[in-house]
Amino acid sequence: MTRLLYVEASPRKRRSHSIAVAQSFLDAYRAAHPDADIDILDLWREDLPRFDGDVIDAKYAILAKLPHTDEQRDAWRAVERVVARFAAADRIVLSVPMWNFNVPYVLKHYIDVVTQPTLTFSFSPETGYRGLLRDKRALVVYASSGDYLPGTTNPRPDYQKPFVEAWLRFVGIDDIATIAVQPTIGHPALLEASTTAAHARAAELAKTF
Numbered sequence: 001m002t003r004l005l006y007v008e009a010s011p012r013k014r015r016s017h018s019i020a021v022a023q024s025f026l027d028a029y030r031a032a033h034p035d036a037d038i039d040i041l042d043l044w045r046e047d048l049p050r051f052d053g054d055v056i057d058a059k060y061a062i063l064a065k066l067p068h069t070d071e072q073r074d075a076w077r078a079v080e081r082v083v084a085r086f087a088a089a090d091r092i093v094l095s096v097p098m099w100n101f102n103v104p105y106v107l108k109h110y111i112d113v114v115t116q117p118t119l120t121f122s123f124s125p126e127t128g129y130r131g132l133l134r135d136k137r138a139l140v141v142y143a144s145s146g147d148y149l150p151g152t153t154n155p156r157p158d159y160q161k162p163f164v165e166a167w168l169r170f171v172g173i174d175d176i177a178t179i180a181v182q183p184t185i186g187h188p189a190l191l192e193a194s195t196t197a198a199h200a201r202a203a204e205l206a207k208t209f
Helices: 017-032 053-063 070-087 105-114 160-170 188-206
Strands: 003-008 037-042 091-097 121-124 128-131 137-143 175-181
Touching: 003 017, 017 037, 017 091, 017 137, 017 175, 017 188, 053 070, 070 105, 091 160, 128 160, 137 160, 137 188, 160 175, 175 188
Parallel strands: 003 037, 003 091, 091 137, 137 175
Antiparallel strands: 121 128
């Protein structure tokens, strides 16, 4: 059975362009893959562990190849639970709005929790960093108020897409599909065209994802 994890990073819910397109994808995916197991992770409802104190000490103990103290071991279990849910998925879908040229802080928090040595990446002086999450596919649905498509003259930076996709590749996920709704602010006709195209691509992609 294929397991799909949908990670939702917008708090706007019914007003969110990224969520709306992701929902179109999920609806089409369920129709095309009725036996798939779909796990929905709303980052605004999830109680993620704080990455400080014994948790971060546990991470650096792993990097230094030192044993955990009892306190570090207990703290690390919360991280392992979050990572296990992420790593168990064969397919990963993220809906990601742009906030201040990058991603919402809840998604950055999630990424900081799941990106861990021995769990999602490894390192050695001989081979460097290596992502451990192989044979997975990802879809990222982006929304941004500005137009960042190739050929545009937007002077503002885009740290949203480069960051998310660099992170996915870092943990070993190289098969990445993207859908973008942009610009969400401006001429209504541009938003309508972008939204229509995004929903159509989502429905089509779901058939073979």
